[in-house]
Ligand SMILES: [Zn+2]
């Protein structure tokens with residue numbers, strides 16, 4: 001599904017703006033402890049892009065980074081957030097994936113909801129589960145509706 005689609009996003013205070021080019025390759029609703037603490041929520045809903053597809057278009061000076069080394073895979077995850085309002089913007093892993101937080105993208109979580117496909121966690125690394133991620137989408141959509 002290659003396209004020239006561009007999706008824009010911004011943090012709560014508007015300091016940070018991002019754009020993502022093309023379609024995301026997968027989506028991950030992560031309920032690991034780290035994402036719960038970081039986001040203050042039951043899980044973090046991520047849209048997965050290749051790193052080069054995501055660009056910070058405004059506020060780069062205020063984009064802060066936390067290197068999360070407490071992962072099951074042993075690989076670092078760099079969690080990037082707004083230094084003014086604290087909104088989580090995206091995370092990056094060592095394998096070139098960028099996990100954009102769905103709520104910051106235009107239309108918010110509601111717009112992105114149909115794409116949510118997996119209750120997997122980010123701490124195991126990503127590559128192996130991209131194959132079957134779509135198969136669980138119906139079940140998880142039911143789960144999230146109940147929540
Ligand atoms: Zn902000």
Ligand SMILES: [Zn+2]
Pocket residue numbers: 030031032033034035036044121122123
């Ligand atoms: Zn996680």
